[in-house]
């Protein structure tokens with residue numbers, strides 16, 4: 297069965313005090329043919345600071361049409377215009393070009409933490425167009441997968457995939473079919 301592509305996933309990070317933080321981020325697909333998931337964010341956001349401080353993250357993706365869940369575990373890194381990876385630089389420009397005006401405006405405005413106390417003038421600036429270079433605040437996140445927990449809720453099947461270096465994936469069946477799947 298062909299799966300409709302997911303539009304976003306939930307990305308969990310660790311706050312400075314050790315408590316979890318979780319939020320939706322757009323799913324931008326994979327980085328080339330690697331086991332790295334791409335997402336976009338604001339380098340000035342709390343989640344960016346959390347990733348820089350503690351790169352281990354977990355993303356959770358639910359495909360409602362097929363009742364499948366993917367828990368994606370690994371380390372995240374953030375990449376701007378100075379990334380040495382040419383493909384990543386291209387992917388960043390492509391992601392920027394796909395943003396609607398109001399999101400490009402958001403990346404061009406004050407840092408998220410200063411929005412409540414920013415005067416209206418802080419928002420009046422030229423907003424770069426879709427084919428202009430992205431703002432410095434616009435970064436691509438790369439989630440380098442080290443394990444994936446797959447659950448097919450409808451068929452009661454659960455599979456665990458792991459890899460030490462993003463290649464040579466090992467697969468282990470946790471549940472093969474109908475039955476209790478909550479453990």
Ligand SMILES: Cc1cc2nc3c(=O)[nH]c(=O)nc-3n(C[C@H](O)[C@H](O)[C@H](O)COP(=O)(O)O)c2cc1C
Pocket residue numbers: 304317318319320321322323335336337338341342343344
């Ligand atoms: C459907 C949906 C998609 C979103 N996509 C993104 C995204 O791609 N990148 C992002 O930084 N925030 C995205 N957000 C906003 C985040 O969920 C979050 O509220 C915001 O980034 C602040 O998170 P933080 O304070 O933990 O850094 C999205 C929210 C929703 C509801």
